[in-house]
């Protein structure tokens with residue numbers, strides 16, 4: 629694996645790992661996920677885009693040639709996250725909350741005055757920094773994600 633990929637791993641997750649994909653996106657990782665990806669598509673995406681395939685399907689991993697993959701041993705989401713962090717030697721979450729959870733796009737800084745009509749009044753009045761998704765337009769701000777989720781990720785990362 630090349631140094632660059634070690635520093636900033638990218639993933640593609642199989643249909644059984646929607647929750648893991650979402651958690652990894654919260655942590656800021658580039659994770660492709662669709663519940664419509666076929667086995668062949670997963671393999672092609674992994675190989676062509678140099679993405680680590682995340683899978684719980686031993687049959688898929690045995691049958692198809694794929695160079696980089698993690699077989700998730702547990703159904704437990706926290707154990708899955710820990711396994712990914714350990715395998716990829718992820719020890720810091722520098723990109724926490726930088727990615728759209730729906731589209732996987734990198735969020736862009738968005739001036740406060742431009743979101744006035746698009747967020748609840750309370751949020752507008754109490755928040756100073758906003759980001760938005762260039763693809764779906766969804767607005768994100770500190771507090772979009774529950775603090776417990778962030779704490780869990782940081783804890784799993786450090787363990």
Ligand SMILES: [Zn+2]
Nearest residue numbers: 728731761764
């Ligand atoms: Zn989006």
